[in-house]
Amino acid sequence: MSTPARVAEIGALLGDPGRAAMLYAVFDGRALTACELAEVAGITPQTASGHLARLIDGKAMTVTKQGRHRYFRLASPEVARLLESMMQFSAMTAPPEVRTGPRDPALKAFRSCYDHLAGNLAVAVADRLVERGLIELGEDGGLITDRGQDFFAELGLDLTGGGKSSRPLCRPCLDWSERRVHLAGRLGAELLAYYLRQHWFRRAERPRTLTLTREGERGFKQAFGLDVRSTGECSR
Amino acid sequence: MSTPARVAEIGALLGDPGRAAMLYAVFDGRALTACELAEVAGITPQTASGHLARLIDGKAMTVTKQGRHRYFRLASPEVARLLESMMQFSAMTAPPEVRTGPRDPALKAFRSCYDHLAGNLAVAVADRLVERGLIELGEDGGLITDRGQDFFAELGLDLTGGGKSSRPLCRPCLDWSERRVHLAGRLGAELLAYYLRQHWFRRAERPRTLTLTREGERGFKQAFGLDVRSTGECSR
C-alpha cells in the first residue's frame, strides 16, 4: 500500500458526515456507546454500528466492553492530532462563520481535548504560564523555560519523557475557532492529570467529562488569579 | 456549517485516490501542471481537471497561470500540516510495511517538504543541531536554545515571527516512514532559504525541486561534517 493510497483511505474514513460526527463526539477523550454516537450523528444504531466497525478497522477508534455496553473512544493521540489538523484547516478556510462554539455554556469555559484541558480556561491558563515566564508558546511550537522546569518539577509533574529522546514536551494546540493556543503535548496532559489529582476537576457521569469542583474554583483563583465563572466565552 | 460537517468535507476532499495522489505529488512544495498531475494520479486529464477544481474550491490547492500552462501547488502550510498528520497516522497504523521510501535515490538523501528541507540529510542536520546544543527537538515540540538564538541570528535568519506573538519557531516534522524527526516550522523554512541564498541548492527544472551544488556538498561537509553522498537511505 503506497503512501498516497493510505492517505486516501484515511481521508475516506473521515470523509463521511456520520463518522466525522462520531469522531468529533469522542474528540474530547470521552468514551461513548454506539447508541449515543448514533444519536449525535443523527443516524440509526445499525448504520452507526457499520461506521464504527470501519473506524475500528481503520485504527481510528477502539472499543472496550463493559457488560452489555460497548464504549467507543479515540484509538490514539495520533487520531486526535489528525482531527486537530483538520479543524485547524477548516477554521482557516472558512472564517466567514460568525457564530461558533458549543451551545452548552459549560463547555465554553472548559472541557477536555483528548488528554489535556481545552476551552477558555485552558487558554487563560496558558496565557498566565507565558506571562510568568514558565513556558513560551507560539503557533509553531512551545518550550518550557528553565524556571518552568523547576516550577513543574515542584508540582510533581513527570516531564522526563520516559527515557525517550523527547526533551521538549510543550506543544501548542490551536483552539480552531478561538484562534488562540492552549497547552497540549505531554505537559498539557500532565497538567490535566495534576488538576485531577488535586481534585480541581471530577470526572462526571459520562467518562472523562469534567466537572469543576469548589477546590478547583479556589485553586485556579489562587494559582492563576482566574475567576472561572467569568472567563467569558469559549468556542468548540 | 458545523465543525464536524466541515471535517467530513475535508476528509472527503482528501479521500479520493486521485486527489490524494495529486496532493502528494505537490507536497514537497513543487508546482505542477494539470497533465503532470493527471499522469502521477493515473487518470485522464479531464478527470484530473475536475478533481483540481474541487481541490481549489476546497482551498487545498492554488493555481497560477503561466501562458498556456496552469501550475498547481499546495494552498497553504496548513494543508501541508494536514497531509503530514495523515501520513504520520498512516505510518503509525500500518507498520507491517517493510519496503518504504521513494525509489528515486536522489529523493532519499534530500528533498523539500513544503517549505523546509526533508530527507535523510535533513534528519542528519537536525541531529547535528541538537548535538551542538543549538536546538532541542522532541516529538511534541522543539525549542531554540540561547546559544541557538545567537547562532541563527549570526546566519542572518529572521526568527522574529514578523511581530506576531510566536516566539518559538522550531517545530519537529516526523519523517513518517523514517520515524525520525527533522526540522520544520519557521526555523526550518528559514534554514532552507539560507541554503538557497548560499547556493547550496539550486532549484531544478521543475519548480522547487532541489539539486545539490558543489558548494552545497562543501558547505554541509564543513558546517556539519556531513558527507552527503554517504548519508545512506532516507524514506518518503
Add this chain to the structure above:
DNA sequence: CGGACACTTCGATCAAGGCCGTATCGTGGT
C-alpha cells in the same frame, strides 16, 4: 491564419457505499 497543445466543460455510464427495515445474537434484570 491554421495547427498543435493545455486545459476545461458537458453528458452518459457505472460502481461504491450510505442508509434503513428486519432479523439475530448476547447480556442483564425481573
Add this chain to the structure above:
DNA sequence: ACCACGATACGGCCTTGATCGAAGTGTCCG
C-alpha cells in the same frame, strides 16, 4: 425462564460521485 435492551449482520433501495469520450476555449508557434 422470560423479556428488555444494546449491538451487529443481512438484504435491498438509492444517492453520490468517479470516470472517460467528445467537444469547446484559449494560447503559443510557425
